[in-house]
Structure formats: C-alpha cells, structure tokens
Amino acid sequence: MAAVVVEGLGKSYPRAETPALSDVSFQVEAGEIFGLIGPDGGGKTTLIRILTTLLLADHGTAAVQGHDVVRDFRAIRSLVGYMPGRFSLYQDLSVAENLAFFATVFGTTVEANYHLVADIYSQLEPFKTRLAGKLSGGMKQKLALCCALIHAPEVLFLDEPTTGVDPVSRKDFWGMLGRLRDGGITIVVSTPYMDEAARCDRIALVQKGKIIALDTLNGLLESHATETFAVKGKALFPILNDLRAYPGTRYCFAFGQEHHLVLEPDAGGPDAALAYLRGRGHEGASLRPTRPNIEDVFIDLIHEQTHD
Amino acid sequence: MTEWVIEAENLTRRFGDFTAVNAINLQVAAGEIFGFLGANGAGKTTAMRIFCGLLEPTSGRATVAGFDAMTQAEQIKRQIGYMSQKFSLYGKLTVKQNIRFFAGIYGLSGQQVKHKTTEIVERLGLATAADKLVDDLPLGWKQRISFAVATVHQPKVVFLDEPTGGVDPIVRRQFWDMIFEAASRGMTVFVTTHYMDEAEYCDRVSIMVDGSVAAIGKPADLCAEHGVANVDELFVALARKATRHGD
Numbered sequence: 001m002a003a004v005v006v007e008g009l010g011k012s013y014p015r016a017e018t019p020a021l022s023d024v025s026f027q028v029e030a031g032e033i034f035g036l037i038g039p040d041g042g043g044k045t046t047l048i049r050i051l052t053t054l055l056l057a058d059h060g061t062a063a064v065q066g067h068d069v070v071r072d073f074r075a076i077r078s079l080v081g082y083m084p085g086r087f088s089l090y091q092d093l094s095v096a097e098n099l100a101f102f103a104t105v106f107g108t109t110v111e112a113n114y115h116l117v118a119d120i121y122s123q124l125e126p127f128k129t130r131l132a133g134k135l136s137g138g139m140k141q142k143l144a145l146c147c148a149l150i151h152a153p154e155v156l157f158l159d160e161p162t163t164g165v166d167p168v169s170r171k172d173f174w175g176m177l178g179r180l181r182d183g184g185i186t187i188v189v190s191t192p193y194m195d196e197a198a199r200c201d202r203i204a205l206v207q208k209g210k211i212i213a214l215d216t217l218n219g220l221l222e223s224h225a226t227e228t229f230a231v232k233g234k235a236l237f238p239i240l241n242d243l244r245a246y247p248g249t250r251y252c253f254a255f256g257q258e259h260h261l262v263l264e265p266d267a268g269g270p271d272a273a274l275a276y277l278r279g280r281g282h283e284g285a286s287l288r289p290t291r292p293n294i295e296d297v298f299i300d301l302i303h304e305q306t307h308d
Numbered sequence: 309m310t311e312w313v314i315e316a317e318n319l320t321r322r323f324g325d326f327t328a329v330n331a332i333n334l335q336v337a338a339g340e341i342f343g344f345l346g347a348n349g350a351g352k353t354t355a356m357r358i359f360c361g362l363l364e365p366t367s368g369r370a371t372v373a374g375f376d377a378m379t380q381a382e383q384i385k386r387q388i389g390y391m392s393q394k395f396s397l398y399g400k401l402t403v404k405q406n407i408r409f410f411a412g413i414y415g416l417s418g419q420q421v422k423h424k425t426t427e428i429v430e431r432l433g434l435a436t437a438a439d440k441l442v443d444d445l446p447l448g449w450k451q452r453i454s455f456a457v458a459t460v461h462q463p464k465v466v467f468l469d470e471p472t473g474g475v476d477p478i479v480r481r482q483f484w485d486m487i488f489e490a491a492s493r494g495m496t497v498f499v500t501t502h503y504m505d506e507a508e509y510c511d512r513v514s515i516m517v518d519g520s521v522a523a524i525g526k527p528a529d530l531c532a533e534h535g536v537a538n539v540d541e542l543f544v545a546l547a548r549k550a551t552r553h554g555d
Contacts, residue, residue, distance in 0.1 A: 257528060
C-alpha cells in the first residue's frame with residue numbers, strides 16, 4: 001500500500017492570480033524519502049498542509065496510510081508527524097518541556113518512544129533546561145524534529161526543514177532523515193535546495209502549483225539529458241553576456257566557476273560557439289561537454305514551459 | 309594601489325565572556341565581489357553588523373568606505389547599502405512607493421528620486437508591476453527590487469545577507485546577474501550565502517569558523533590549496549573542525 005495517494009488535487013487562494021495547486025497527482029511509497037523540490041510559492045506548503053489535514057483542497061482527493069484527509073482526519077493526525085516551515089514550538093518552554101508536551105498531547109510518554117529520538121535528542125540533552133526560544137537555528141530544527149517524532153508517527157511531513165541552515169548542518173540533518181527512513185518511517189520533505197534531491201529516494205519538481213517532473217534523481221537526469229557544455233574562461237561575466245548575445249545559444253547560466261551552455265540544434269555546435277567566443281576576445285575560453293545536474297534539469301524544464 | 313573599501317584588523321567582539329568575533333583580519337577591494345561564508349553561529353552576523361555601523365567592536369579596528377566602525381558609525385551607514393531576506397521592502401507599499409521611500413531616506417533630491425524610480429522600473433522590466441503592492445509580487449521580483457533599493461544611493465559597498473533563498477535556479481541566477489553588473493560598475497559587493505555554487509561566483513571568499521577567519525582567498529586557489537573539488541567540500545572540511553555549536 002502506498003503511504004500517500006494524491007489524486008487531482010487543486011487549491012486556490014482568494015486574491016491570488018494563479019492556483020496554489022492545480023491537478024496534482026502522485027503516490028509516495030511506504031518507507032521512502034519523497035522530496036518536493038522547488039521554489040517558494042510553488043505550492044509545496046499548501047500540499048503538505050492538505051496532507052496533514054490542516055487545509056482543505058478545492059478539488060481532488062488525498063489519503064495518508066489509507067485514510068482520507070477529509071473524512072478520516074483524526075486518524076491521520078495521530079499517524080503523522082509534522083514539522084512546519086516556521087518554528088512553532090513553545091518558545092517559553094524548555095527543550096525537555098516541549099518534548100514532554102508533544103508526547104503528552106499524543107497520549108504517550110518521552111520514555112516510551114525515546115529510542116526514536118535518542119540519536120538526535122542526545123545532541124540537545126546538554127541544553128535541555130534552556131528555553132526553546134533561546135536555541136540556535138540548528139538546535140531549534142533538531143528539537144522540532146524530535147517533537148514531530150516523539151509519538152512514533154508512520155509518516156513524517158517536513159516543510160523546508162533546512163531553509164537558511166548552513167551546508168554542514170544540512171548534511172547532518174539529511175543523515176538523520178536517512179536513518180529514520182532506514183528505521184521504517186516514510187518521509188515527505190520539501191526543500192528549495194536542488195542539491196538535496198540526491199538525498200531523496202524519489203523527487204517531484206514543483207513549480208507554480210504543478211508537478212513538472214517526478215522520478216528518481218538518476219531517472220530525471222537520464223530522461224532530461226539535454227546536451228550541455230561547460231564554458232570556462234578568465235572574464236566570466238563578460239563571457240556570460242557574450243554567450244547570451246550569441247544567436248546559437250538557447251540559454252546560458254552561471255554554475256560556480258563555469259557557465260552551462262545549451263545550444264540551439266542548428267547552431268553549428270560547440271566549435272562555432274567557441275570560435276565566436278575567441279572572436280569576441282576571450283582567447284583562453286574553453287568549452288567541453290558536461291553532465292547536466294538537477295539544476296540544469298530544472299532550468300531546462302522551466303525554459304521549455306516558458307518558451308513553448 | 310588597491311583601494312580597500314572594507315578593512316578589518318584584529319577585529320574582535322565579545323558578548324560577556326563569549327567571543328563572537330575573534331581577531332579577524334580581512335580586506336575587500338573596491339569593485340570586488342566578496343563572499344563571507346561560515347556555519348550558523350560562526351560569527352558572520354556579528355561581523356557584518358560591525359561593518360554596517362550597527363555594533364561597536366570590542367577591540368581591533370574596522371573601517372568601511374574610509375570610516376571607522378568605532379567612532380564614525382553614522383558616516384558608515386550613509387555610505388553603504390544593506391539587504392537581507394528579513395529586512396527589505398514594505399509589503400503594503402507599491403514598488404514605486406518603496407523606491408521613493410528608500411531614496412528619500414538616503415537623502416536623494418526630488419528630481420533624483422524621480423529619475424531613479426523610472427530607471428529602476430525600466431532596468432528591472434517592472435513597468436506592469438510598478439503600481440502593485442510588493443506583497444503581491446513573486447519572491448524573485450522582491451529580491452531584485454530589494455537589491456535595487458539597497459543600491460539606490462550608489463553606495464560604495466552593498467552588504468547582502470543571504471539574498472537569494474527560496475527561488476528557482478533561473479531566478480537565483482538572475483539575481484547574480486545584477487550583482488555582476490553592479491560590480492562591473494565598480495560597486496563592492498559583500499555577500500553571505502548558504503549556496504556554495506554562489507560562493508564560487510565571488511572574486512574572493514572567506515570562511516569563518518568559531519569566530520575566526522579559517523580561510524581567505526580566491527575560490528579556485530583555496531580549493532587547490534586544500535585539495536578539494538569545490539567550495540562546498542572546502543566549507544564542510546573547515547566547518548567540521550568547529551568546536552562551538554549554535555549561534
């Protein structure tokens with residue numbers, strides 16, 4: 001049985017020009033980490049709030065662990081753990097008090113389920129008498145995860161748990177999620193960081209209320225393997241501007257210490273592009289084929305949508 | 309001779325017995341894009357607040373645009389631009405009203421304000437959105453307008469505190485196009501980010517660990533020196549050595 005089944009979900013907010021979600025369908029398998037990846041305003045939070053029974057959809061149906069999100073909302077609430085995007089623990093309760101509170105609300109105790117959070121909570125234990133409001137960002141995030149886990153949920157919903165968190169803390173956090181998944185918990189997690197796709201079993205790219213692609217990371221990379229060239233050179237910004245002015249360029253974007261260039265099919269290929277760059281005074285410029293990464297795929301998909 | 313727009317010399321800031329910034333040294337040249345990296349709690353925000361004239365150093369020296377952070381904080385505030393995700397535009401004002409408001413705050417004349425408003429609206433392609441409330445605009449537009457507003461008075465240096473969170477890969481790069489363009493006109497850009505590919509767009513970066521500058525230099529040179537493939541790996545290698553946690 002799939003852990004989450006979504007069929008034709010739609011949701012609009014008053015005043016908004018475009019729907020927050022339109023005709024979204026997918027399934028999350030039990031025991032996988034399913035990533036909702038895309039920019040803010042794309043509909044990720046709306047989707048998670050519908051699945052955690054905090055918001056009603058206008059159209060379509062959704063079920064979590066076989067329970068309908070409208071009819072069986074009570075059953076779902078005790079089966080899922082939810083970590084909202086905004087820190088929503090009690091800032092004037094201590095670390096230990098917050099954890100005990102969430103355990104009690106769900107009719108259990110910290111002792112009964114401590115094994116679920118031990119890995120993460122042990123890092124907070126030295127600060128357990130500190131008020132939650134006085135914790136650092138990274139520690140708040142860990143406490144929120146503990147509080148979402150303490151009633152032994154079957155499905156965990158995490159809304160942008162790593163936004164604004166530094167790369168090292170992000171890597172640690174994903175390590176924790178991997179161990180929870182290995183322990184049998186299904187995880188649905190949203191993120192604006194494309195590189196985190198590599199940590200998910202499957203990902204849905206979400207943009208403007210729609211899922212524009214859904215697959216494993218490797219599946220996505222293989223099915224969207226647009227021929228891409230990495231361009232290097234001394235004066236990167238002028239090179240970028242010159243490449244964008246080149247008639248054979250479909251699009252070109254900066255990627256760290258190089259640019260990724262996609263050419264129009266009839267543009268004379270990489271040799272013509274390189275000759276053009278040399279002609280514009282970029283003598284030392286180089287151009288070689290490169291393997292597109294997840295950001296290239298996302299850019300390609302957005303580009304297709306806006307230029308069709 | 310290189311003109312240094314930001315200079316820190318043994319710059320230190322303590323809060324009680326906690327040393328948030330511990331004797332850091334760095335220099336940022338005019339027109340440079342400087343990436344100021346570090347884990348949460350490494351001391352970036354404290355250092356940035358000193359550079360912006362919002363916090364006095366405990367010891368050591370910081371000068372920004374030629375003014376001393378200890379004694380000339382007010383002059384510094386006039387010479388810099390500042391933008392962050394948290395503090396930027398007024399959502400209940402229109403785009404034009406925001407530009408007019410910030411330009412007025414920075415002391416531009418009525419004529420200049422008019423000129424600047426037209427120029428920014430044109431440059432950002434905002435003609436259809438100029439009279440809309442900022443709250444109703446997509447995040448990527450807000451970020452670009454914030455940048456335009458933070459630089460409306462042509463400051464020598466602009467401080468960007470995690471300016472690009474939460475937008476798609478194209479919009480994130482469009483923001484960097486604005487940074488490149490500003491730097492090519494001679495503006496100094498001092499930027500913090502958690503996107504390590506953005507760190508590689510910088511002319512130079514520094515990485516703070518536990519209040520100190522653990523590395524400073526050109527991204528490619530630093531990667532070669534530490535035997536890593538990219539700034540992400542460099543960051544992880546250095547930040548893992550941190551002994552203090554949280555901010």
